[in-house]
Amino acid sequence: MHSTRRYRRYDPAMTIGIGIAGAGTVGGSLVRRLVEERSVVTAKTGLDLEVRRVAVRDLSKSRPSIPSGLITDDVMSLVSDPEVALVVEVMGGLEPAGAVVLASLQAGKPVVTANKELIAARGPQLFAAAAEAGVPLLFEAAVGGGIPIIRPLTETLAGEQVDRVLGIVNGTTNYILTSMADDGVGYEEALAEAQHLGFAEPDPTADVSGADAAAKAAILAGLAFGTWVAPDRLHAEGITSITDADFKAAEQLGFVIRLLAVAERRPDGVSARVHPLMLPADHPLAAIRGATNAIYIEGSSVGELLFAGPGAGGEPTATAVLGDVIDAAREHLSGSQVAPAIRVEPGDVVDFGKVDTQWYIRLDVIDSPGVLSQIAAAFGEAGVSILSVRQEGRGDRATLLLVTHTAPEAAQQAAVATLRSLDVVESVASVIRVESEEA
Ligand SMILES: NC(=O)c1ccc[n+]([C@@H]2O[C@H](COP(=O)([O-])OP(=O)(O)OC[C@H]3O[C@@H](n4cnc5c(N)ncnc54)[C@H](OP(=O)(O)O)[C@@H]3O)[C@@H](O)[C@H]2O)c1
Known part of the structure; x- marks a missing residue:
């Protein structure tokens, strides 16, 4: 029997009106490329994309690369303007970005956004609105900037059982x-x-606290496992307490230190978290230096995959946004689904305390007989065993570098709490989790 399904052919010469909310680092690059490279995009894709409206906050700023007459400070006008068929949100923040995205979807307009904060906070609601309206909501630039990672996770790896995702997703840190x-x-x-090189914001709090990476960890977990991890279920630690002594210790132990977004599938649910991690020096992510981002995926059939590249910057990020715009325009014109609908459920999220971790601990202690046995007892009582101990003498004081075996996070924390209470322990100078080869 022949299928009766027919795909509508689209007229490649038909022009698609684009409305862009935001003309800053990303929006500015995007507008410039859509205007200056319009014929190049048409030659490559067969689509004619025309910028019809650009919303900004401050109308008095000089914006020489944006054609006059397009700029407005009324962001909701992108939704109501019949000349705008497709909306790009690159203003950032939860509001009014969230209102523009939702209203555009509800008006049947495809939406492209780079806003990880918005997707992490309201992903399920926005995916449902997109599915209800039958239009795409694409956000390739929200994780990893110019690195293709959302499409690989949702399309290429749709048939793969992903076990774990580790990401260096914040270039500043x-x-x-x-x-x-x-x-x-x-x-x-x-x-x-x-900050001088432009990798860090004047207020770097969102980066160095791990909050920016946490939004990306939530998105990665949601897409890899279909389980949405609400921001309040996500453990996030930053890098502000790491010192030179930790880097020296890491080197002695054969590790490097990276801030990682971790998303993993466990028998009891999904875990998503952000914290510094000591990685073996030969781990693929150990080679990622400077502001480069990388996402490392472990799948049960595909094995190991590494995606690396520029995680930020106007031009690389605009490339990812433009790719989404082209896909959304194709879908809009053809009337057939190009990008898969994102399906996520609340699912089981594992408490961080139950997640198995391995720890490096740097301790300053009084160097006297019996110290090591007291320390070993503190670990033993918490049910944590010690993998290795290195001692560096400092007269009547010593620094101990301990690495534990894998144990539940809560047990590791209990052991360290006991250490802090011991008279022989002057300070627990540092704790950093270690990428476990034991799990
Ligand atoms: N920058 C990157 O490398 C990068 C990488 C990946 C993802 N992203 C994401 O992309 C988005 C944009 O980032 P960005 O760095 O381009 O931000 P940005 O440089 O701060 O630009 C924000 C733009 O939005 C406009 N805007 C802000 N509030 C507005 C309002 N209420 N109404 C109308 N316009 C408003 C601003 O107008 P004015 O120009 O008048 O101030 C500005 O043009 C964010 O979600 C960010 O997380 C950025």
Whole structure:
């Protein structure tokens, strides 16, 4: 029997009106490319994309690359303007970005966004609105900037059982960590250099606290496992407490330190978290330096995959946004689905305390007989066993570098709490989780 299904042919000469909310780092690059490279895009894709409206906050700013007459400070006019068929949101933040995205979808307009904060906070609601309206909501640039990772996860790997995703998804912190390790500079100096080079914002809190990476971890977990991890179920730690002594210890132990977004499938549910991690020096992510981002995927059939490249910057990010615009325009014109609908469920999210972790602990102790046995007892009581101990003497004081075996996070924390209460322990100078080869 012949199928009766017919796909509508689209008229390649038909022009698609694009409305863009935001003309900053990403939006500015996007508008310039859509205007200056319009014929190149048409030659490559057969689509004629025309920028019809650009919404900004401040009308008084000079924007020489944006044709006059397109600029407005009324962002909701993108939704109501019949000349705008497709909306790009590159303004950032939850509101009014969230209202523009939702209203555009509800008006039947395809939406492209680079806004990880919005997708992490309201992904399920927005995916449902897109499915209800039958239009695409695409967000390739929301994780990894110019690195293709959303499409690989949702399309190429749709038939794969992904077990684990590890991501260096914040260029600022990776730049700071690799500068501290390679150049021996302190945290403040590395941060100032990152700000000077434009990798870090004047207020770097969202980056160095792990909050930016946490939004990306939630998105990666949702797409890899179909389980949405609400922001309040996601454990996030930043890099501000890591010191030069930790980098020296890591080197002695054969590790490098990276801030990682971790998303993993476990028998009892999904875990998503962000924290510094000591990686073996030969791990594929150990080679990722400076502001580069990378996402490493372990799948049960495909094995290991590594996606790496520029995680930010106007031009690379605009490339990802433009790719989405082209896909959304194709879908809009053809009337047939190009991008798969994103399906996510609340699902089981594992408490961080139950996740198995392995720890590096740097301790300053009084160097006297019986110290090691007290420390070993603290671990033993918590049910954590010690993998290795290195001691560096400092007269009547010593520094111990301990690495534990894998144990539930809550047990590791209990052991460290006991250590802090011991008279022989002067300070627990640092704790960093270690990429486990035991799990
Ligand atoms: N920058 C990157 O490398 C990068 C990488 C990946 C993803 N992203 C994401 O892309 C989005 C945009 O980032 P960006 O770096 O391009 O931001 P940005 O440089 O701060 O630009 C934001 C733009 O949005 C406009 N805007 C802000 N609030 C507005 C409002 N209420 N109404 C109308 N316009 C408003 C601003 O107008 P004015 O120009 O008048 O201030 C500006 O043009 C964010 O979601 C970000 O997370 C950025």
